[in-house]
Amino acid sequence: MTKTRREQAEWRREQLLDAALKVFAAKGVDGASVKDIAEAAGVTPGLLYRYFESKEALVTTLLSERGFLPQLRELLTADHRGRPAVEMLTELLGAFDALLADNADLMAVFFGATQARAALAELVGEGQRLIGDFLAARVAEGELRPHDTATAARTLFATVAVSRRTGSPLDVARLVELLFPHER
Amino acid sequence: MTKTRREQAEWRREQLLDAALKVFAAKGVDGASVKDIAEAAGVTPGLLYRYFESKEALVTTLLSERGFLPQLRELLTADHRGRPAVEMLTELLGAFDALLADNADLMAVFFGATQARAALAELVGEGQRLIGDFLAARVAEGELRPHDTATAARTLFATVAVSRRTGSPLDVARLVELLFPHER
Amino acid sequence: MTKTRREQAEWRREQLLDAALKVFAAKGVDGASVKDIAEAAGVTPGLLYRYFESKEALVTTLLSERGFLPQLRELLTADHRGRPAVEMLTELLGAFDALLADNADLMAVFFGATQARAALAELVGEGQRLIGDFLAARVAEGELRPHDTATAARTLFATVAVSRRTGSPLDVARLVELLFPHER
Amino acid sequence: MTKTRREQAEWRREQLLDAALKVFAAKGVDGASVKDIAEAAGVTPGLLYRYFESKEALVTTLLSERGFLPQLRELLTADHRGRPAVEMLTELLGAFDALLADNADLMAVFFGATQARAALAELVGEGQRLIGDFLAARVAEGELRPHDTATAARTLFATVAVSRRTGSPLDVARLVELLFPHER
DNA sequence: CATGAATGAGTATTCATTCAT
DNA sequence: GATGAATGAATACTCATTCAT
Incomplete structure (x- = not known):
């Protein structure tokens, strides 16, 4: 013993x-x-x-x-054939989300500045809310198809912000086209 | 003077x-x-x-x-009526992106840990690439409609990560449904 | 004030x-x-x-x-002409000795090892005494001319030791010849 | 074995x-x-x-x-009778010098201050050179008998310095008289 | 308004020494 | 006999902060 x-x-x-x-x-x-x-x-x-x-x-x-990149890699490269993509994707992202949750401490190390955390949360929250409002209004007017505007706002905001932070430039038009194809 | x-x-x-x-x-x-x-x-x-x-x-x-929340607010609440939503949205996100770029220094204060920055970039890069590969494979197999898989991967990754980090739980199924509606 | x-x-x-x-x-x-x-x-x-x-x-x-090399230089290069060499030399060495005494603290910094100081003193003391005894014996036997054997011992010991320590090799025969010229 | x-x-x-x-x-x-x-x-x-x-x-x-005092003692107290003093003395001092060389490490322990060693060497070197110059000048003027002025300078410098350092006061006049007897 | 001398509490790191294994 | 894990106290140095000038 x-x-x-x-x-x-x-x-x-x-x-x-x-x-x-x-x-x-x-x-x-x-x-x-x-x-x-x-x-x-x-x-x-x-x-x-x-x-x-x-x-x-x-x-x-x-x-x-303690980096979880190996796990992430394994997760995303596993053999997914034979199951519907949408179902598979949902499971995948869920697992990714869980992975991030499990490694919350390590994620916190990536993002330092304890002091600024509240300010950042406020910025993100308000940004997403405002974009969501805009989308909802256009859906109400019938210009955009009905959809989950809150999630769409989150998606748009997050994608722009992460691209900016990680240094890889983003073509905004493509992003919009992806979410709202062929709408006018 | x-x-x-x-x-x-x-x-x-x-x-x-x-x-x-x-x-x-x-x-x-x-x-x-x-x-x-x-x-x-x-x-x-x-x-x-x-x-x-x-x-x-x-x-x-x-x-x-020096927080740019006021500018963000102004940007997103301006009167956008009378112009097509998609055009408007593209312009909006572009302006948001520019706002973040202008305030790069402040953004850097939000995210400290200079030391971990490289590791984070690697994680994000690889994660997006792997998801992109998965999507491309399914498009090739004809299961998913043709689309900009790289941008989609970015979107998915960023949305999950930001949600996890800002503490607001995300319904992954909704996110997938948003990007790939009615596909099976 | x-x-x-x-x-x-x-x-x-x-x-x-x-x-x-x-x-x-x-x-x-x-x-x-x-x-x-x-x-x-x-x-x-x-x-x-x-x-x-x-x-x-x-x-x-x-x-x-705080190095006293400038003072030493000044001391030894002053214009000494017109006064007897022996008188001059005595005065000079006295001044040099006083200079060292005045800078005792600095000299102590040159020689560290507080712990070994006693052992060193013993070594030097005994060495000089033994050489002195040897010289005195030879004077008693009439082989060497009568002289201040204690001072001679000191001189011999110090010259050998300092030469060894400062790295400049010493021709011992010359040293002996200097102190005891033409004696056999 | x-x-x-x-x-x-x-x-x-x-x-x-x-x-x-x-x-x-x-x-x-x-x-x-x-x-x-x-x-x-x-x-x-x-x-x-x-x-x-x-x-x-x-x-x-x-x-x-590891102190070499015993060896020093043995060296200096051996029976030297029957051989000329000057020859004997030369041999003796040579052996002493060799003893110091053999115990260089131990000598280094006696004198710590690695940092100050260069400064000390400079001081000693210049001091001996200046005294040597003085002596040479007087020899040239015919006031002092011709002799090895460099060695004499070394002797004078070393004797004063060691005496000062080991704490035993030195009568400078005696030292001069020893090297330059009856000269005026 | 602006300086810079001074402090006290803190920092990461080293090291002589002890002791269970 | 020998190891190496562990400690406690010390080390050189930094830094946010105060205040007389």
Whole structure:
């Protein structure tokens, strides 16, 4: 029942990564001190340096070892043949969503600035609401076909914002054409 | 031509906010020191405290005064009647995109973690590519109608991710139905 | 009577150098902490960094600004003509000795290892004594002319040791010939 | 061929002292960490404490066990009768010089301050050169008898410096009289 | 209005040492 | 005998903030 040295070391390493992930997510990478992490792991700061070269190494290790890109890849490349695309797609995106939820802490590390989070939420919320209102009005006037305007607004807003942030330019006309094909 | 006291004070305040925004965007809020900001403004750190109570106040001021939510609001609530919805929507999203581009520095403050940026870009890139491949395969098989699969993939990915991040739950089925109505 | 800012800064700088020199001499450069130096100056450690970039900069500044090489140079190159060489030389070496005494703290910085100082003193003491005994015996036997054997021993020992330490090889035969010319 | 327990222990002890001496000489006592020494000996830091109570004990052991005072004593007290003093003295000092060379590492431990070594060398070099110039000038003027002025300068400089450093006061007049007897 | 000297609390990191295995 | 996990205290250095000038 007792651990061997090797097991104990592996366990401690994981425990430290767990603690670091949690603390980084809560306070941001810069906002979290090595002492914070050590305390969260019930350990002295010095011990951290037996397992990781530096605080920065902790971050990069977290990003590489705890990154969920492999899972994402597996998820999306599995053999999906023989089942209806729409059903399949729904399941797929659901799984992707769940993956993000499971890795909420890591996602939080990607987005630092704890302080600005509320302001960001407000911006996103209002943006989506306003676009939704616009769409709903046009549906009411009969110009656009009836559809889930709230979801459409979300889609439009998110796509523009993510494209802008990740640096890959977006052809807005294509996006609109995708959602509202052949409408005039 | 000389400034009044009031004008000079206002000018300095704005100058300090400009400097802070630039430095925050470049180094992250935590990574930027008051000295950094002061230097960027060609001023001593002490002076900052005549205009702002603390470093934190600088951030919140930036978020509230330099937030582009008012512009966004104006943009989306203008009177759009009398012009085709699709044309209008394209213009609207284009303007929104431009607004984000103009406020790139502020957006950078929303998303800190300089260190993780590369990892995030990789995740987003690969995720979108994989979904795109899936869609293209189904179009090739004739199951899905021909469409811009790359843009669709972007849309799906971005919408799921943003929803997860902003905390508002997303009904994935609705999202799929929106993009691929009545397909089976 | 009050100091200008400029004067105060200059004064503080010197005060910090004074404190550093004293502490370095007492504890050795490595043994002395920045906190030690700050305390010796009645100041917070942080302040030190307004005046010097690092602890190392403190050492090099001490070596360059407080080095007494200029004084030594002046001492030895002054115009000595017109006075007997022996008288002059005695005065010169006395002044050199006084210069070293005045800069005892700095000399202590040149020679670190507080711990080994006693052992070194013992080595030097015994070495000189033994050489002195040898010389005295030979004088007693009439082989060497009567002379101040203690001083001769000191001279021989010191010259060999310093040459070895400073890396410039010494021709021992020349040294002996210098002190005991034509004796056999 | 295999070692007894006792022999193995003795061997390890010596090996650790060897490693410590080498590392201390290279990095200075304070600059060398126990880990450095252990690594140099191909061993873990913990093991050091089975053989020596502390890092300090390592230094004092080195100083007492590896001190070459016994050898120096033997060298200088051997029976020298029956051979000319000058020849004997030359041989003696040569052996002393060799002894210092053999124990260069230990000598380096006596003199720490790696940082100041260059400054010290400059001081010594220039000092000896200037005194040499003075002597040469007086020889040229015929006031002093022709002699090896460079060696004399070295002798004078070294003797004053060592005396000052070891704390035993020196009568400068006696030193001059020793080198230049009856000259005026 | 603006400076810059000064502080106090904090930072990441190192290290001598202990001890269970 | 030897290891290596763990600690606690120290280290050099940074930084937000205050305030006399």
